[in-house]
Amino acid sequence: MTGLAVEHLTRRFTTAEGGVVVALEDAVVDVPSGSFTSIIGPSGCGKSTLFSIIAGLDRPTGGRVLLDEEDCTGQQGRVGYMLQKDLLLPWRTVLANVVLGLEVAGVGRREREGIARRLLQHYGLGDFAGRYPAELSGGMRQRAALLRTILTNRQVLLLDEPFGALDAFTRAQMQEWLLDLWDDLGKTVLFVTHDIEEAVYLSDVVYVMSPRPGRVVGRLEIDLDRPRKPSVVTSRRFVELRAQALDLLDHAPAGRVAA
Amino acid sequence: MSAPTQTRPGSTVEGRVASSAEVRDAMQDLERLTPPPRARPAPAAPRPEPRLLVPALRVLALVVLVGGWEVAARTGVVDPFFYSMPSQIWATGVTAVTEGTVLLDTAYTFSATLLGFAIGTVVGVAVGLSFWWSRRYAAVAEPFVVAFEAMPKLALAPIVVLVLGIGISSKVAMATALVVVVQALNTYSGVKSVDPDLTRMLASVGASRRQVFAKVVVPTTLPWVVSGLRVTIGLALSGAIVGEYIGATQGIGRMIQYAGSTYEISLIWVGIAVLAALSMVLYAVVGAVERRFLASLHVSR
Numbered sequence: 001m002t003g004l005a006v007e008h009l010t011r012r013f014t015t016a017e018g019g020v021v022v023a024l025e026d027a028v029v030d031v032p033s034g035s036f037t038s039i040i041g042p043s044g045c046g047k048s049t050l051f052s053i054i055a056g057l058d059r060p061t062g063g064r065v066l067l068d069e070e071d072c073t074g075q076q077g078r079v080g081y082m083l084q085k086d087l088l089l090p091w092r093t094v095l096a097n098v099v100l101g102l103e104v105a106g107v108g109r110r111e112r113e114g115i116a117r118r119l120l121q122h123y124g125l126g127d128f129a130g131r132y133p134a135e136l137s138g139g140m141r142q143r144a145a146l147l148r149t150i151l152t153n154r155q156v157l158l159l160d161e162p163f164g165a166l167d168a169f170t171r172a173q174m175q176e177w178l179l180d181l182w183d184d185l186g187k188t189v190l191f192v193t194h195d196i197e198e199a200v201y202l203s204d205v206v207y208v209m210s211p212r213p214g215r216v217v218g219r220l221e222i223d224l225d226r227p228r229k230p231s232v233v234t235s236r237r238f239v240e241l242r243a244q245a246l247d248l249l250d251h252a253p254a255g256r257v258a259a
Numbered sequence: 260m261s262a263p264t265q266t267r268p269g270s271t272v273e274g275r276v277a278s279s280a281e282v283r284d285a286m287q288d289l290e291r292l293t294p295p296p297r298a299r300p301a302p303a304a305p306r307p308e309p310r311l312l313v314p315a316l317r318v319l320a321l322v323v324l325v326g327g328w329e330v331a332a333r334t335g336v337v338d339p340f341f342y343s344m345p346s347q348i349w350a351t352g353v354t355a356v357t358e359g360t361v362l363l364d365t366a367y368t369f370s371a372t373l374l375g376f377a378i379g380t381v382v383g384v385a386v387g388l389s390f391w392w393s394r395r396y397a398a399v400a401e402p403f404v405v406a407f408e409a410m411p412k413l414a415l416a417p418i419v420v421l422v423l424g425i426g427i428s429s430k431v432a433m434a435t436a437l438v439v440v441v442q443a444l445n446t447y448s449g450v451k452s453v454d455p456d457l458t459r460m461l462a463s464v465g466a467s468r469r470q471v472f473a474k475v476v477v478p479t480t481l482p483w484v485v486s487g488l489r490v491t492i493g494l495a496l497s498g499a500i501v502g503e504y505i506g507a508t509q510g511i512g513r514m515i516q517y518a519g520s521t522y523e524i525s526l527i528w529v530g531i532a533v534l535a536a537l538s539m540v541l542y543a544v545v546g547a548v549e550r551r552f553l554a555s556l557h558v559s560r
Contacts, residue, residue: 055463056463057459057462057463076462076463077462077463077464079463080463081460081463083460087454087456087457087460089457089475089478090557091556100474101464101465104466104467104470104474105465132557133557134557148464152464152465
């Protein structure tokens with residue numbers, strides 16, 4: 001099991017005109033092993049910068065990324081990473097898409113497809129293994145994208161607004177599905193969303209970020225029992241937590257947030 | 260909200276009244292100035308076209324064109340010495356096929372075209388794809404490629420024929436020159452269209468640059484390459500013909516050139532007809548390849 005810790009991450013960009021933009025300032029985030037942690041914040045709060053740095057696609061100006069105490073700042077391929085765009089390759093079947101990580105790692109075709117078929121079957125994509133992405137609904141595509149991330153066999157998963165483009169019904173289904181999957185596999189998840197309810201419903205801990213400069217302005221422990229049922233959103237505790245999260249966001253500088 | 264409209268002190272209320280009067284005025288003007296809608300019947304459902312109508316009309320158009328030309332030439336409306344006439348062209352064509360070397364010439368031009376097309380495509384695609392590997396190299400090379408693109412390459416023909424001789428290699432070189440730049444720029448457009456998020460996704464699953472190239476860049480670029488083939492096949496044919504104009508011992512281009520210098524207008528037309536047929540065949544083949552290929556990609560466009 002692997003926990004993720006982000007220590008005092010700062011990222012400054014120099015613009016073409018010579019100005020300095022602080023995309024991320026002194027961010028501290030702790031994601032204990034096997035936990036589900038969310039980050040909420042308006043556009044421009046540095047969430048994507050934070051994710052790029054954790055994923056090793058960008059280097060911080062200062063600070064460190066730790067996986068189980070090991071410094072892995074600037075290392076690519078240590079964590080699973082998923083975006084709002086499903087990024088499925090249109091010329092590949094679902095099966096050929098989800099095995100991409102194993103293929104890149106040099107695992108033989110039979111082995112990788114054997115693993116993938118079992119997971120696709122169990123997580124509701126069994127009938128779609130031979131289909132092409134263009135034939136799938138948005139929800140199904142996101143499921144395939146998440147399974148592709150799972151199949152990279154990383155303990156830590158970064159999910160960057162994975163359900164942001166889905167309609168409300170599909171999104172609710174996907175949240176259930178994700179919680180099941182997380183429950184089964186015991187992954188350490190760091191999840192970014194604009195949606196406060198989604199963050200509170202899914203997480204153990206919610207971090208609140210604010211823009212310009214991007215920084216962490218609050219941390220909220222979600223002490224709702226697990227496993228959670230969708231009806232939990234009407235409980236008093238849920239409503240209180242949601243109000244607290246909104247409050248933290250409101251005290252952050254301007255920006256648009258969906259409640 | 261069922262709450263009554265907020266009542267705020269004086270000015271706001273007056274403002275609201277004023278603005279609603281403004282809206283009422285505007286609506287009255289709108290009413291006054293808009294012409295009443297004219298009733299038009301809904302369009303009738305399109306009647307199914309008789310299946311053979313379009314082909315029949317096409318044949319008719321061809322008959323009118325060719326027949327008109329024949330009549331105009333025979334009645335002296337156009338001078339048959341300069342313009343020839345269909346019956347004469349047909350007779351010349353038959354003679355050229357049975358007694359002349361038209362078939363060999365066609366094979367010669369066809370080979371030069373296909374060779375130049377193949378070489379130009381391979382080299383052009385390789386150059387275009389190579390731009391993916393280094394942004395600096397691409398930036399340095401791009402203006403040269405664009406300059407070569409802008410240059411009228413047909414003007415190079417005399418030099419090419421001088422250097423490579425009047426054999427087939429100069430024709431292949433001309434065809435290649437026309438194909439290579441267009442395909443290189445076209446492939447480069449494809450390379451530039453690669454979604455950077457896809458590249459990042461692959462990097463995040465641990466792919467090397469070579470793997471990103473093979474699994475994303477090449478597949479993304481292929482449809483661009485294939486669409487480019489329809490353009491470049493025509494260019495290859497033009498290149499080969501111009502090469503033959505400048506100096507050759509065989510080929511349809513040489514035949515046309517020779518016919519021109521001896522005032523055999525009918526033979527020129529025979530050459531043009533052969534080239535048109537050749538061009539249509541090549542175009543149809545490339546088009547069929549493109550359709551099958553794009554269908555196999557499952558890219559919804």
